[in-house]
Amino acid sequence: MAYIFLVPQIIELSMSVKIYVTGLGMVSGIGLDVPQTLDAIKNSRSGIGELTLFDSVHKGNLPVCEVKASNQKLKEDLQITKTTSRTALLGIMAAKEALVSAGIVQSPVRTGLISSTSVGGMDMSEKFYGIYKKDSAKGKLRNMISHDCGDSTERIADYLGIKDYVSTISTACSSAANAIMFGARLIKNGFLDRVVVGGTDSLTKFTLNGFNALMIVDKGGCKPFDENRAGLTLGEAAGYIVLESEQIVKKNNKKIYCELKGYGNANDAYHQTASSPEGNGPFMSMKLTLDMSGLAIDNIDYVNVHGTGTPNNDLSEGKALIRLFGEKVPKFSSSKAYTGHTLGAAGGIEAVLSVMCIEHQMIIPNLNFTTPITELGLIPETKFLQPVPVNNVMSNSFGFGGNVSSLIFSRV
Amino acid sequence: MEVFIKSATAISPQQTFSGHLPDAVTGVSGNRLSCIEPDYKEYIEAGIRRRMSRIIKMGVAAAVKCLQESGISQPDAIITATGLGCLADTEVFMNSILENNESLTSPTAFIQSTFNTIGAQIALMLKNHNYNFTYVHRGLSFESALLDAMMQISNNEASNILIGGIDELTDNSYAIMQRMGFWKSKLADHKNLYASNTRGSIAGEGSTFFVLSKQSSGNDPRITGLSTFYKPSGNEEVESRISNFLISKGLKPSDIDLVILGKSGDYKLDAPYRFVQNNMLKELSYVCFKHLCGEYHTSSAFAIWLGSAILKNQEVPVAAVPQNSNIPVNLALKRILIYNHYRNINHTLILLEK
Numbered sequence: 001m002a003y004i005f006l007v008p009q010i011i012e013l014s015m016s017v018k019i020y021v022t023g024l025g026m027v028s029g030i031g032l033d034v035p036q037t038l039d040a041i042k043n044s045r046s047g048i049g050e051l052t053l054f055d056s057v058h059k060g061n062l063p064v065c066e067v068k069a070s071n072q073k074l075k076e077d078l079q080i081t082k083t084t085s086r087t088a089l090l091g092i093m094a095a096k097e098a099l100v101s102a103g104i105v106q107s108p109v110r111t112g113l114i115s116s117t118s119v120g121g122m123d124m125s126e127k128f129y130g131i132y133k134k135d136s137a138k139g140k141l142r143n144m145i146s147h148d149c150g151d152s153t154e155r156i157a158d159y160l161g162i163k164d165y166v167s168t169i170s171t172a173c174s175s176a177a178n179a180i181m182f183g184a185r186l187i188k189n190g191f192l193d194r195v196v197v198g199g200t201d202s203l204t205k206f207t208l209n210g211f212n213a214l215m216i217v218d219k220g221g222c223k224p225f226d227e228n229r230a231g232l233t234l235g236e237a238a239g240y241i242v243l244e245s246e247q248i249v250k251k252n253n254k255k256i257y258c259e260l261k262g263y264g265n266a267n268d269a270y271h272q273t274a275s276s277p278e279g280n281g282p283f284m285s286m287k288l289t290l291d292m293s294g295l296a297i298d299n300i301d302y303v304n305v306h307g308t309g310t311p312n313n314d315l316s317e318g319k320a321l322i323r324l325f326g327e328k329v330p331k332f333s334s335s336k337a338y339t340g341h342t343l344g345a346a347g348g349i350e351a352v353l354s355v356m357c358i359e360h361q362m363i364i365p366n367l368n369f370t371t372p373i374t375e376l377g378l379i380p381e382t383k384f385l386q387p388v389p390v391n392n393v394m395s396n397s398f399g400f401g402g403n404v405s406s407l408i409f410s411r412v
Numbered sequence: 413m414e415v416f417i418k419s420a421t422a423i424s425p426q427q428t429f430s431g432h433l434p435d436a437v438t439g440v441s442g443n444r445l446s447c448i449e450p451d452y453k454e455y456i457e458a459g460i461r462r463r464m465s466r467i468i469k470m471g472v473a474a475a476v477k478c479l480q481e482s483g484i485s486q487p488d489a490i491i492t493a494t495g496l497g498c499l500a501d502t503e504v505f506m507n508s509i510l511e512n513n514e515s516l517t518s519p520t521a522f523i524q525s526t527f528n529t530i531g532a533q534i535a536l537m538l539k540n541h542n543y544n545f546t547y548v549h550r551g552l553s554f555e556s557a558l559l560d561a562m563m564q565i566s567n568n569e570a571s572n573i574l575i576g577g578i579d580e581l582t583d584n585s586y587a588i589m590q591r592m593g594f595w596k597s598k599l600a601d602h603k604n605l606y607a608s609n610t611r612g613s614i615a616g617e618g619s620t621f622f623v624l625s626k627q628s629s630g631n632d633p634r635i636t637g638l639s640t641f642y643k644p645s646g647n648e649e650v651e652s653r654i655s656n657f658l659i660s661k662g663l664k665p666s667d668i669d670l671v672i673l674g675k676s677g678d679y680k681l682d683a684p685y686r687f688v689q690n691n692m693l694k695e696l697s698y699v700c701f702k703h704l705c706g707e708y709h710t711s712s713a714f715a716i717w718l719g720s721a722i723l724k725n726q727e728v729p730v731a732a733v734p735q736n737s738n739i740p741v742n743l744a745l746k747r748i749l750i751y752n753h754y755r756n757i758n759h760t761l762i763l764l765e766k
Contacts, residue, residue, distance in 0.1 A: 141588075
C-alpha cells in the first residue's frame with residue numbers, strides 16, 4: 001500500500017486551487033437518498049410527524065422529523081451486523097451515496113473524511129446510562145463504546161475504506177458547514193486530493209429534552225421566518241458532499257456538480273445560545289464568504305437560510321440578510337420545515353440541497369409560511385420554482401456558542 | 413509549514429501551571445490522575461465563574477493565562493480540541509432527564525454540554541469574533557486543531573492563533589472505561605509504569621493551551637512538522653511512517669536529540685513504541701509523559717507542552733525520565749520528536765525545533 005502522510009505533495013501552496021463538488025448523498029426525514037429527497041421537495045412533502053424511535057413523555061406532544069427507517073432496516077440495507085449507533089448508520093448511508101454518485105469505486109488518490117456530529121453515539125449511550133445509573137456494574141458496554149464523536153466518523157471511514165485522513169468537528173449546529181470548510185482547506189493546502197465532507201446526527205432523548213428545556217420547540221411544527229413562529233422542530237439526518245481538487249477532476253474528466261467558491265466562519269460572541277439582535281455574527285460569516293468568492297451581492301440567486309423557526313434565530317438572520325443585501329435580498333428559504341433542524345448534520349444536508357438547486361435550476365419552497373416578520377418584512381420563497389436561473393447559492397449554518405458559518409456554491 | 417510557540421500553559425495532574433515541571437511527581441499512587449487546579453479567581457470573573465463547570469474553568473483559565481504570557485490580546489483564531497467534551501455537564505443533564513422523567517429539566521447543563529462550549533466561552537470573554545473551531549476526533553482531536561492552525565498561519569490567513577486541548581475525567585467516565593479494561597486493575601506505581609507487563613493504562617485529564625505565531629519573539633521553540641496516520645497495519649508501517657516523516661524534513665534518526673514517547677503502560681498497546689525503540693530509534697534518548705498526565709484523547713498537547721519547555725530551558729526535567737532511560741548530561745537539545753498514539757488507532761508524529 002502507498003503511504004500517504006501529511007506532508008503536502010505540492011510544495012508551493014496554491015490557495016487559488018479550485019474545489020469542485022463531484023458527489024452528493026443525503027438521508028433525512030424526507031427521503032433515504034437524493035432522488036427521494038428531490039421528489040419530496042417538488043411535492044412540498046414535509047417529513048415532520050410523530051415520535052416513534054424511542055419512548056418519551058413528549059411523544060404526541062412534540063413533533064419530530066425522523067428518518068423513515070429503523071436501525072434494523074438500515075443495518076440490513078448496509079449489511080452491518082455489529083452494534084452501531086444510529087448516528088453512524090445514517091452517516092454511512094449518506095456518505096456511501098455521495099461516493100457512489102461521484103463515481104468512485106477504488107480510490108487511488110489521497111482521500112479523506114471530515115465528518116461532524118453534535119450527539120455522536122448518544123442514541124446508544126442513553127440506553128446504557130439508564131441501566132448503569134441503577135447499577136454501575138450493569139449496562140452493555142457495546143452500547144457505550146460509540147459515545148464519542150469520533151466513533152461515527154471512523155465507522156464511516158472504515159466502511160468506505162477511507163484511510164488517508166479522518167477527523168471530526170463539533171461546533172453545534174454549524175458543525176457540518178465547518179467540516180466542509182476544513183476539508184476544502186486540506187485540498188487547497190495539498191494534503192488531500194479528494195475529501196468526503198458533511199455531518200450526521202440522530203434523534204436522541206438528550207437533544208429533544210435539551211431543546212425542550214430551552215423552550216424553543218414548536219409544538220405545531222416549525223414555521224421558519226413566519227411572524228408566528230414558535231421554535232424549531234428537531235430532526236435527524238446525514239448529508240455529505242464529495243470535494244475534489246481541480247487537478248483530479250480535470251485528469252479524470254469527471255462530472256462536476258458545482259464549485260465551492262467561498263466559505264467563512266466567525267463568532268457572534270454575544271451569548272452561549274442566543275444570536276445578537278443585530279445579527280452581527282451571521283452578517284460577518286456571510287460577508288467573509290461573499291468576499292472570498294469574489295462575487296457581488298447581486299450574483300447570489302438564492303440563500304438557503306439557517307432559518308430554524310426560533311424567534312431569535314430568524315430575526316437575527318433576517319437582520320443580517322438586510323444588512324448585507326440591503327434592498328436586494330435574494331430569493332431565500334429555509335428547508336427546515338421539510339427536514340426539521342438536524343443539528344450537526346444540518347450544514348451537510350443543506351449543502352446537498354443547495355447543490356441540487358444549482359443542478360436542477362430550482363428553488364426550494366419555505367413551507368409553513370404565511371405572515372412576514374413585522375420587524376423585517378422579508379418574504380421567503382413559498383413555491384417550488386423550476387426552471388429558474390440559479391448560478392450562485394449561499395448556505396448558512398449557525399450554532400450554539402455563537403458559531404456562524406456560510407458557504408457559497410457556484411455553477412460551473 | 414512551521415509555527416512558533418509563543419506561549420504554552422498546562423493545567424495537568426502535575427504542578428505545571430507555573431510553567432515548570434517540578435522534579436517530584438505528584439499524585440500517582442493510584443491508577444487515576446486528576447488535575448491540580450489553579451486559583452481561578454485571577455483568571456475568570458466571579459459572575460461567570462459560578463456558572464461554569466470544572467472543565468470549562470480549566471479550559472478558560474489556561475487560555476487566559478496563555479494569552480497573557482504571549483502578549484496577544486485578540487488571537488486571529490480560537491481552535492479547541494476535546495475527545496469527550498464537557499462530560500460532567502452531559503451527565504448532569506442525563507441525570508436530570510432520568511430523575512425528573514423528562515420534565516422540569518434545566519437547560520443550563522444541556523447548553524454547557526456542547527463540545528464547543530470552551531472555545532465559545534473564550535470568544536465571549538474576549539469579545540472575539542474571529543474563526544472559532546472545535547475538533548472532536550479521539551486521539552486526533554488536538555492534532556486536527558494543530559494542522560488547521562498551521563495551515564492558516566502558513567497561508568498568512570492568521571498571525572496568532574490560540575489553540576487548546578481539553579479533556580476531563582469524571583467518576584463515571586473513569587468507572588465505565590475501567591469496565592472496558594482501559595485502566596490497570598492493580599494500582600500502578602509510576603516508577604515502573606512502563607516496565608509492567610499488564611494491560612491497561614492510568615486515567616488522566618488536562619487542559620493545555622498554546623499561542624502559535626508566525627513570528628518568534630526571540631527564544632520561541634517551533635513546531636516544524638506534523639504527521640498523523642490512522643489504524644496502521646502493523647509495527648512496520650509505524651516505522652516506515654516515522655522514516656518518511658524524518659526524510660520529508662531532510663533528517664535521519666541521529667539528528668533527533670530527544671524522543672518523547674506516548675507510552676501508556678499497557679503492555680499490548682505499547683508494542684509499537686517498543687518496536688521503534690528496538691529498531692529505528694535505537695540509541696536515542698527518550699522521555700515519557702503519561703505517568704505525569706495519564707492517558708486521554710488530547711494528551712499529545714501535554715507532550716508538546718513538555719517538549720516546548722525542554723527546548724526553552726535546555727533541560728530535561730527529572731520527573732519525565734522513566735527508569736532505565738539515560739539522558740546524557742550535557743545534551744544539546746535542538747530537535748525533539750514526539751511519537752504518540754491513542755489505543756493504536758490514531759497515531760501522531762510531531763517535530764519540535766529550537
